[in-house]
Amino acid sequence: MNEQEKYNYERIANAISYIGDNFKEQPNLDEIAEKVHLSPYHFQRLFREWAGISPKKFLQYISVEHAKNILSDKDATLFDAAMDTGLSGTSRLHDLFINIEGMTPGEYKNGGENLSINYSYSLSPFGTVIIASTSKGICHIAFVEDEEKALYELKKHFPKASFYQRVDQSQVNALLVFANDWTQLSEIKLHLKGTDFQLKVWESLLKIPQGQLSTYGDIAKHIKKPKASRAVGTAIGSNPIAFLIPCHRVIQSTGNIGQYHWGSTRKTAILGWEAAKVHTK
Incomplete structure (x- = not known):
């Protein structure tokens, strides 16, 4: 200096x-x-x-x-x-x-008091997911191994909310992405809680096309914070919407797959599946 x-x-x-x-x-x-x-x-x-x-x-x-x-x-x-x-x-x-x-x-x-959250479980090509929604949109998607534990983790984010196990239209629209239908993204509303920085990172992830990859450094440059690769990695790790906000499409600059909140093996499988889908179009 x-x-x-x-x-x-x-x-x-x-x-x-x-x-x-x-x-x-x-x-x-x-x-x-x-x-x-x-x-x-x-x-x-x-x-x-x-x-x-x-x-x-x-x-x-x-x-x-x-x-x-x-x-x-x-x-x-x-x-x-x-x-x-x-x-x-x-x-x-x-x-x-x-x-x-x-x-x-x-x-x-109130810790989410008076907030009503619908949730349900669904099968995906990569295992069971829990998906939750409010009147504003999708607030949570996660791959799960244990349904009770997954519900417990969801409730920790909204400790005083009312939870109802039922499927609504927001969930139906969001789950279409697992059928390789990304054309309906404009119909999917998200109810996200995050800092301004996190929201910018998550928005940038939504712009990575299916079948393509980005790096933490690329995302940092995209949000005009070229020196913030580590902070970008932390924000990506905090992504509350699995698959739909495609944090799985971000890898290390060395080409290594890197970590994934829901397991590196699952991340590898998702990337291979997406690449195959794009190749057969």
Whole structure:
């Protein structure tokens, strides 16, 4: 690290410290830039270069984590969380949670209470899957060896939701992908919870054509984070929608198949099956 890089790093470190200490005042870009003696434009560019996200997004992450801590108190209200986080009201808290957490603050506080989830089991060419859906779309697909254990894992994500073992149209549409029908993807709605970074990675996975492969580095470049291959790998490993969000199409730059949440053997079988399907078209 040369002197200029060291100087830039110290400026960004000071900015991060300032945001962490003053997030309750919800400082804007101009205020933070002034504290580190940079123009807003230069500061925004430099912060993205060193932190990987914008100053605004970093402030949002800090704010929502604080609000989550407040809401962990069963007696705390949404108004309490909004005020203690420095937000002007519960509507801003609502928007913040939707943007960062993919759910409302009320849903977060209640652990999925009042959320109805349908689930069912289905046979696929690669073993049994559990598939779950809400009124918004598919929220979970996983390959399973033990149905009871699979249901337990699903319920851990939504501890207070109501679960019903039944098939709905969202599940029927999604399961068509196992019949090699990827033409109906526009009919499939997803109900995903993830960070902005995770959602960008998962969206990028959806753009890998059947029968083709990508690498962690390719995905990092696609989402304009070329140095974030390791973080991309972590986000891919957190994919909650097996097969439909095709994380199996990502391999190591060396050509090795690499790890897969549902087993490397299954990943190899899926890739071979897809390659054969494309070849026979």
